[in-house]
Amino acid sequence: MLHATIKLLTQFNLTVKQTNTRFSTPTNGIEDCCSQSALKCFQSQLNTITSNNKELQHKLQKNLLKSSIVKGVDRCTVEEKARVQCASCNSYNKTDSQVFLKNLLLLLQKAYSRLN
Structure with missing residues (x-):
């Protein structure tokens, strides 16, 4: 599922x-135990990106909600998560859609590399 989502994101x-729209963009240097909250941040803003293919956009957004993806980006225990303070989505720097999507891709690729 992770590999298919990476392909969808690339498409x-x-x-x-x-556009001139700016997005709160988690960086690729976020702490591992904050990967799920970063994924939620990406997912929550994905539908506001202007695209020629709304069907593909909807499919990508749905995939990012799937439990296999959510679990795939995060390898931390409940105890480890309790010890970290993850940034809120609004606290990330605002970037254009290209940087936003690049950072989402990096997060998914990192999760995929851990699975293999």
């Missing part, structure tokens, strides 16, 4: 129209 990236 979706080709349909995105550049």
Whole structure:
């Protein structure tokens, strides 16, 4: 599922129209135990990106909610999560859609590499 979502994201990236809209973008340096909250941040904003392919956008957004993806990005125990303070979505720097999607891709690729 993770690999399929990475492919979807790559396809979706080709349909995105550049706008002046800025997105709260978790960086690729976020702490591992905050990967789930970063994923939620990406997912919550994905539908506001301007795209030529709304069907692909909807499918990608649905995939990011699937438990296999959510579990795949996070390898921390409940105890480890309790010890970290994850940033809120609004606290991340605002970037354009290209940087936003690149960082989402990096998060998914990192999770995929851990599974293999």
